[in-house]
Amino acid sequence: MNPLPSEHLLEVPASQARSLAAAAPGLDVAESVLRDREHQRRTVARMSELAGAAFDDLVAETHRRIRHSGFLLLRGLSPERGRELLISISSTFGELVEPYRQPWSKVVRHIQPRTDRVVDGHVLNEHLHTDGTDWNGPNDYTCLFCVRPDQNGEGRSHLLTLKALLDTPAGRLRRLTEQITGLRLPWRIADELGGGVHWAPAITEGGQEIRWLRYSVSEAVAEGAELDPATEKLLAEFEADLEECPAVVDTVLEPGDLLIIDNKHCLHARTAISDLATSDRELLRTKVTADGSPRPTDGS
Ligand SMILES: O=C(O)CCC(=O)C(=O)O
Numbered sequence: 001m002n003p004l005p006s007e008h009l010l011e012v013p014a015s016q017a018r019s020l021a022a023a024a025p026g027l028d029v030a031e032s033v034l035r036d037r038e039h040q041r042r043t044v045a046r047m048s049e050l051a052g053a054a055f056d057d058l059v060a061e062t063h064r065r066i067r068h069s070g071f072l073l074l075r076g077l078s079p080e081r082g083r084e085l086l087i088s089i090s091s092t093f094g095e096l097v098e099p100y101r102q103p104w105s106k107v108v109r110h111i112q113p114r115t116d117r118v119v120d121g122h123v124l125n126e127h128l129h130t131d132g133t134d135w136n137g138p139n140d141y142t143c144l145f146c147v148r149p150d151q152n153g154e155g156r157s158h159l160l161t162l163k164a165l166l167d168t169p170a171g172r173l174r175r176l177t178e179q180i181t182g183l184r185l186p187w188r189i190a191d192e193l194g195g196g197v198h199w200a201p202a203i204t205e206g207g208q209e210i211r212w213l214r215y216s217v218s219e220a221v222a223e224g225a226e227l228d229p230a231t232e233k234l235l236a237e238f239e240a241d242l243e244e245c246p247a248v249v250d251t252v253l254e255p256g257d258l259l260i261i262d263n264k265h266c267l268h269a270r271t272a273i274s275d276l277a278t279s280d281r282e283l284l285r286t287k288v289t290a291d292g293s294p295r296p297t298d299g300s
């Protein structure tokens with residue numbers, strides 16, 4: 001486990017953060033208008049107009065830095081303006097997507113321990129995973145804005161880039177990673193997106209992209225998709241060994257941190273929280289599909 005390497009940290013100067021916070025009230029970030037890609041584009045343009053170089057330079061630097069790094073932590077933004085900052089910055093990466101279209105589903109999701117999804121006594125997000133594994137076309141970016149960390153220092157963030165995983169020194173995890181690469185697996189698609197099973201590899205041939213949450217494969221198998229016992233064993237071992245990978249980065253999000261994750265090139269998780277009901281931890285999350293990239297329901 002490693003502390004956050006400097007290549008993944010972008011410290012926002014206080015003056016820049018002040019300009020962005022001052023511009024935020026000028027944006028319309030009501031949930032009701034957020035599904036409209038044109039509105040998202042206008043929000044970016046408006047932020048650029050109001051904050052000027054403070055926004056344009058930050059966005060340019062963020063895009064430049066994340067291109068090869070897998071994830072980037074922007075530190076020093078105003079925690080009081082999380083919603084506006086998250087929306088305006090993440091919309092520069094593409095469309096903010098929310099394909100469930102249910103009364104409970106939101107473009108900007110509040111992530112709180114008491115509503116985290118628990119399966120077999122474990123919160124799903126405690127396992128290193130990528131997002132959108134139950135969509136045909138997973139999102140390209142996941143953006144997490146920290147409003148408040150857990151009061152006991154739990155719920156630390158873990159990150160593992162695909163590059164670091166593929167560079168794992170010879171050993172069991174290396175072998176499992178090689179075995180899994182290119183292997184077509186069944187993924188259970190969310191009922192809200194049409195249900196059924198979508199076949200795709202967890203790691204594409206040549207190690208270009210990763211899609212990983214063992215639960216989505218297990219759900220496809222429960223649904224009748226056929227997977228031989230040797231592959232099921234391989235997936236269980238891969239899941240367990242990932243957590244032990246020496247390249248995992250461990251860090252705690254602070255109020256005003258914006259973590260941008262390249263969802264096809266980096267796994268993420270949070271560590272366990274002992275009392276889900278009383279934890280103060282609160283994040284805001286967007287999922288982004290890059291313009292021109294497969295949409296959540298493409299190919300169904
Ligand atoms: O709580 C976290 O830090 C991670 C949340 C997460 O994985 C998600 O919302 O997809």
Ligand SMILES: [Fe+2]
Binds near residue numbers: 130
């Ligand atoms: Fe996630």
